[in-house]
Amino acid sequence: MVKLLRSFHKTRRYTVATVFFMLVFPLLFNGCGKKPVDHPLPPVIEPKPAVKKSSDDNTPAARINRWLALMKNKYTVSVREKLELVNLFFNQLEFIDDIYLWGTEDYWATPQEMLINNGGDCEDFAIAKYFTLSRMNVPQEKMRLAYVKSLRQQQPHMVLNYFSATDGDPLVLDNVEREILSASQRPDLIPVYSFNNRGLWIGENPTPKTSPHGLSRWQQLQDRFYQNTVTHLRDELVD
Structure with a gap:
């Protein structure tokens, strides 16, 4: 060094x-943030369907169908409602470490891969929300995938930040916190760096330091996502 x-x-x-x-x-x-044992969080909202679901409702195909329907049916609602719906949709999936799911210490999954496996780690949650909201016409330049240090869990963690047009205090979409809070309301998260398709930011510096094109894993992930999405949209809803 x-x-x-x-x-x-x-x-x-x-x-x-x-x-x-x-x-x-x-x-x-x-490391990756997950629900801590020593500091319990508010319970995740569990849906209460009026009719008991069959086992077929939780198949990979059914989960992808619900994801496609969410993007289509809620395309015109307000941005805040989109954030809430997408955050809740993915936060109902399971937290699974990459080593158990993929046999490697770190793997960035597409939303489709996460839905097929019914879960992923903190990076997969944030990435899935980013791409889903982008498909629902939320501008990518207003969203950033943010690596932070979680003081509550004492380990690295990834969340999705959303910046409104008039407020520099982003909203935080987090897989371990059901409520969407502003960054100023999350003192337990220390910014390390963040990025989107436009740039990369170090800490809380408002000026991007470089283009994200140097992140080969990020570029490869985007290519895989769009290739898979074109296939699903071409076939409409999977069987």
């Missing part, structure tokens, strides 16, 4: 963002 920093000062070939990703970025994939 010392050698790398000396080289940076000598040649100035590395940008601030490059050094950040080389030294810090890999350390953030060793």
